[in-house]
Amino acid sequence: MGQVTMGEPKDDQFYEDDQAEPKVSLAEDGLGDMPEMEEGFGAGAEAVIAALEAERDETRDRMLRALAEAENMRKRADRDRREAEQYGGSKLSRDLLPVFDNLRRALEASDEASKETAGALIEGVELTLKELISVFGKHGITPIEPEVGDRFDPQLHQAMFEAPLPETKAGDIIQVSATGFMLHDRLLRPAQVGVSSNPAG
Numbered sequence: 368m369g370q371v372t373m374g375e376p377k378d379d380q381f382y383e384d385d386q387a388e389p390k391v392s393l394a395e396d397g398l399g400d401m402p403e404m405e406e407g408f409g410a411g412a413e414a415v416i417a418a419l420e421a422e423r424d425e426t427r428d429r430m431l432r433a434l435a436e437a438e439n440m441r442k443r444a445d446r447d448r449r450e451a452e453q454y455g456g457s458k459l460s461r462d463l464l465p466v467f468d469n470l471r472r473a474l475e476a477s478d479e480a481s482k483e484t485a486g487a488l489i490e491g492v493e494l495t496l497k498e499l500i501s502v503f504g505k506h507g508i509t510p511i512e513p514e515v516g517d518r519f520d521p522q523l524h525q526a527m528f529e530a531p532l533p534e535t536k537a538g539d540i541i542q543v544s545a546t547g548f549m550l551h552d553r554l555l556r557p558a559q560v561g562v563s564s565n566p567a568g
Contacts, residue, residue, distance in 0.1 A: 511547030535563035
């Protein structure tokens with residue numbers, strides 16, 4: 368009886384059969400829809416980016432508005448501080464004006480006879496008035512002292528009366544009743560004057 372020899376399988380064949388990965392189509396494992404998924408993710412990302420950009424712009428706008436408001440508040444505070452420094456004492460200054468008026472009237476009422484009998488007192492009043500004027504100057508208070516014949520200025524003068532004084536023109540100052548004062552660039556008190564009412568002609 369003849370010996371039957373079976374052919375041995377090749378090593379390569381066994382290796383290929385054992386190691387080869389199964390070939391599965393994209394359609395079978397559900398990955399065939401990847402392009403559509405990627406496209407949907409891209410649209411969602413664009414929406415998220417657009418929302419973030421809108422939020423960024425809104426935040427920037429709020430920040431700029433807050434900075435502008437802070438700058439305005441700083442400027443207002445600086446202005447209020449300067450006004451407080453320059454005009455904070457306006458009420459006190461106005462209350463001191465009658466003291467000036469009384470000292471001035473006392474000096475105007477003195478004559479040679481009173482100077483002989485009360486010379487030291489009158490000199491004291493003069494020194495007090497000078498010191499008061501000096502203090503006024505240190506605090507930005509300057510006098511308004513129109514003279515007879517000057518033109519009436521409603522921004523600086525207050526007409527206490529009108530009279531048709533001969534040889535004057537309408538609007539001419541014919542008498543000065545009280546000195547006016549400025550506090551820096553603001554009118555503290557107008558000068559009180561009499562004004563000519565002669566008709567033009």
